[in-house]
Amino acid sequence: MEEFINVEEKAISVAEAIITRHSVREFSQKAIEQSVWDELLNLSKRAPSWKNSQPWKLRILQGKSKNKMAESLVNAAKAGPPSPENPWPENYPADAKRRMFDLGMKIYGVAGIDRKDKAARDQFMLNNFKFFDAPAAIFITTTFDLNFYVGIDIGCFLQTILLSARALGLGTCPQAALGAFPDVVRKELELQPEEKVICGLSIGYPKEESQLNRYHTPREPLENMVQFYN
Template structure:
């Protein structure tokens, strides 16, 4: 994994001096975005969240249908969601049958893993566990670390993203671009984020607290808040493949 002390542009091998000065901040915001797994409890004003969502809504969508929906929780609503989802997570670990009510509504990962994706996933997982001092075989500690997802990693604000169930694949692409805008806009306000698909499994609990109708599918959630500078997990910097590994150029 990369050295978190190194500038993001250095880690990505980008020469910002070749970019006009006004645009450098845009590239820096993209390069420095990361999934933060430890937040301060400092409240985020509703007006700030609304501003972030307003900026994010400039994301493109097919024929401008703007399919995204966002259910924002904070305070006692957020706390109740966290308690119930974490309790369900713990109960399922103790007895797999307890997880029967909590079924995934869509498949996020492949049914059968293969390289290079399996190796990348494992590398990130062990890097994260190493950052927080969890060794191989410490299953109870791993379970507790996974459970931190369901406290939004301590963030005071949780966002839950949904789509109308009758929409098609293109709207999922649109939602992804909208979510990226949310994450980048948050950084402009000094905030950080962590997208969390793990919450989607517990959509029944989310529906009860956020009045999400059955005709919307819960796609994922996202933590939003000020990063905790003392959280060991926040020292993790995940690697990215070089352009040569995924880019194919023709006619240049």
């Protein structure tokens, strides 16, 4: 059975933020107030990292800068394959492939896209590079050498942003796709070559009465992933 929840209101506890957070792909055009940005970023900077190394930088785009970036990324996505800083994984275990396929079909279904409609599916994919028309986008970058532990640190930082945003009534969609064309991002933001573009997220207030936003992704039963030893 499909599960749908309302993510338009603020989460009132850490537990509620964790349980109710999921990706939002339809946004209100209401701008994020500076006071909300300040609270979000001050919360997020408390994320843990190896020996307090804090291997992250944030590039936040709104308004004209966001629109210009979206245009450049869409053009890049239409022109050729991704070239992320670190190769994306290609091989997944069979159970993971099943979950990934099932999620894609369910998202398309809630979005009203027929699985045989390739044009609609391609446009839905391109919406990643338009930030799903969110009022703001965040790019996470680093000047550190990329390795497994830097990846863990940035993952902790990203999750802290997602949960803090949920607590403030904001919706987010974390996107590996926003690291697909790092040279485009560096050029648009005039970054130094050593600043690597890792990933990003679309962020804003969720669009009201959006069934797509209310679709809640399933998780594996605990017995399939946890074993206790006494």
